[in-house]
Amino acid sequence: MATAPRIYQFPRLFKRISNQKQQFTKHFINLRESKSYRLDNQTVIVPGLKMLRELRDDGFKMRSVVVTAEKEPHDESAIKHPAIDVLRNPDAFPAERYFVCDVDLTRRILGTASRPGRHEIFAELELKQQEIPANADRLLVFDHVNDPGNLGNLVRTGKALGWNAGLITTGTCDMYNDKTIRASRGLTLKWPHRLVKVPDLVSYLTERNMTPVVADMLPSDSKNDDRWTPPHSNLCFWNFKGKPQMLPERPALILSSEHKGVEGLDDELRVSIPMAQGVESLNVSSAGSMIMYELNRLLRGQYTFQKLQ
Template sequence: MHQVRCAASHASTSSAAASSSSSPRLPAATDISSTANPYIKHCVKLRESSRYRQQQRRLLLVGQTLLSELAEEAGPSLDILVLFLRPGTDLPPGITAERVITVSDSVMKKLTGLEEAAGVQVVAELALPQYVDLQSWSRTSAHSSTSSSSNAAAAGSHQAAAGPQQQQQQQQLQRLLVLEAVQDPGNLGTLLRCAAAFGWDAVWLLPGCCDPFNDKALRASRGAALRWPLAAGSLQELLELVQQRGMLLLAAHPEDPLQQQPGSSPGDVKGVDALSGSNTASAGKQQQQQQPVCLVLGTEGAGLSDEVLAVATPLAVPMSGRMESLNVGVAGAILMFALSEGLQQLLGRLQQLGQVRGPDHDTQ
């Protein structure tokens, strides 16, 4: 069953809350052709400055594809303040805004900050999402799912048959991604996108991370920062949550457990396969009994802080090639996939294909 997950409470705030006393009034004009227009300058500053975004409680989203995907998932809760369109561009289906303004090519280029902005037809000013409180968070309250009518009926009958204990387990925080001092917006956006793609429940940002609503981060995440539960806080607050939820705290580590240095303990660093398991026959049972996981990733250069490494179990991606380490976006994607249901599903699928197409199978 395909699931579309979004956090409605995270994806929107009211217009009143988004507009502070110092925020500029929404423009009355329906056409803007000058890059010197005060409201255009305001929007450019939203794109360029994290502090200004926080002050104004607004952000700028560039591109119709991202906006349409966000609107499809968030629905009426999506709060679009101003929609900027090129001349002759139709309003995207299912999208409404308090103001719709046609802008010249030079203004559109100024808004996007791109050297080649000819392909961009839409830019939107949105209310800045709020971070979620994971202490009271549950999957049923933050995520919604859509499916075909047959799948929905099957899911409904399964839920009806599930007892109270199983329903309570379905609401628990099962997989939490934590980022520490990830300052590159491309890497941070990639990790948010992978967390959403692999079904991780939420992302926690420790101090030192770049702004997830940075223009580059939004593009790299395909808008995941706007429709996926994001939390932010200190390491101490994270540890309290981990203890409260009974989670296994893992720390991504560059050392390969298959190539231990002399004098080191083989059990110090665990490989992905040690935690994910490879027995596809019991994959479903293993998944039900799996302990909730909290995975912490750090910067590619400095890695994780000593404070994190002191309280977490190191976890590495085994590598047989001649590379010292992987980019944090790549390593994080591998670890998240390996620790998710996706790995077991893939192994099960490969097993099924092996039964159908053995080494001597005639494809003719």
Template sequence: MKHIASAKNEIVKQWKKLLTKKGRLQTNRFLIEGEHLIEEAVRAGIVKELIVRESYQVPGSWKRNADVFTIDDAVIKVLAETETSQGIFAVCEMKQASAQLERGRYLLLDRLQDPGNVGTMIRTADAAGFDGVVVGPGTVDVYNGKVIRATQGSLFHLPVISMPLEEAVNALHEQGIAVIGTALEGATSYQTIAPMDALGLIIGNEAQGVAPELLSYCDERAYIPIRGKAESLNAAVAAGILLYHFASVD
């Protein structure tokens, strides 16, 4: 166990780089914060370094295969992304999900920008029993701290694959799997589309929706009826409704 008191320490500088997308891609690692997320990451076997305030009693199960560092408040201030930090962090290794889409249910994200939305969608896809999430170009980095916190650990358990969505759609079609895109024009109510044991469900950008070229590849276009006077639904809420509908065949 090593103690680090200075925020200018070279190791701390390396940890701080993990708060940027560039730093994460260069090292294939990312930083998480808080007991719950670390517990989930330990379960997933991806924790490489534990970084905790000096007074914190590290559970024995956390120490397996992980180096432990204790830190002072100055270091906590540099690393914390939350307002009331617990002063507990971990460096984790990114799991490389296979780009091969097996038969199953997949959520496809097209240029989603809000970290909270993306994290909530990953969490809900996990809860609904989907087999994976495909993240297309233009969607916020799933290892962004806000995304990770919104997933509540589902990011560590559910395959999240980065690839062009056109490729993903083609891969699903090659297996005879239908792809459904969310849209307003030329769409039918999701309630008229039967649940499926295998499908691709595309959720589009919060403001622009699914790109027209992607919609042209879809087998069905679905919308959620608005009963009241609200103009629209939040993207993550809409995704939740559709994810559970299409998974209800079980």
């Protein structure tokens, strides 16, 4: 008489979720798809071992941890890294609940754009309030940046270049969108930011002694005497309107979608990247990254010059 094939027994701690109608499956899907649901629950779905380790080490609490594995693996060797690591040592990822599901359900929960593997892990993390430091001397301001990939890339680049905090206007996409989180490698969860309405933006920056600097295309009809390019730089500043032509010591760089200007900010200083003919505009992520890098260099050089004097 033939014996039944061996089937791996998952640890009892891990509960199986198997279809979209189950409570926690719907909960996870809603967290990914609905901004209001995320904010009401104050949690977000984050995939990937590396991001989860970093966020865990930064003090983020996990409500649920989910391991992806086939429904009836023949033995432990059928479950690969990183899923098997969590199954063997769940204490490394402390959570209130642990689940296991197959890759088809994982793809439904995380979305096919995330390209989850057959041995994926993901978790539901509690959001943490990240206050903007009082001594922040450079801020990024996102106005109507609607593409989550661009937003995530800008936060990641800003963090790398020392622009460690920012403001989000009501027209910008969600910082906790799954695509934004992936593009930023989880940094949008840790990056201090605050939501500010556009009409309140200038007064908020003035209170912090910050100078608004709007990234904009250089108009062909702007007066040459209003344009200023710092020595050994490619950036062009304009719209001084009689004010001294100098670098702002505490800049707040305002970045907006290329097809939409910043409403209500007409008198503020502008900065542009001169471009060759035939190129209408740059992607906001590319332009913002170049301006941040160049402003860092110019401000560092200005500080060194003043110190030498």
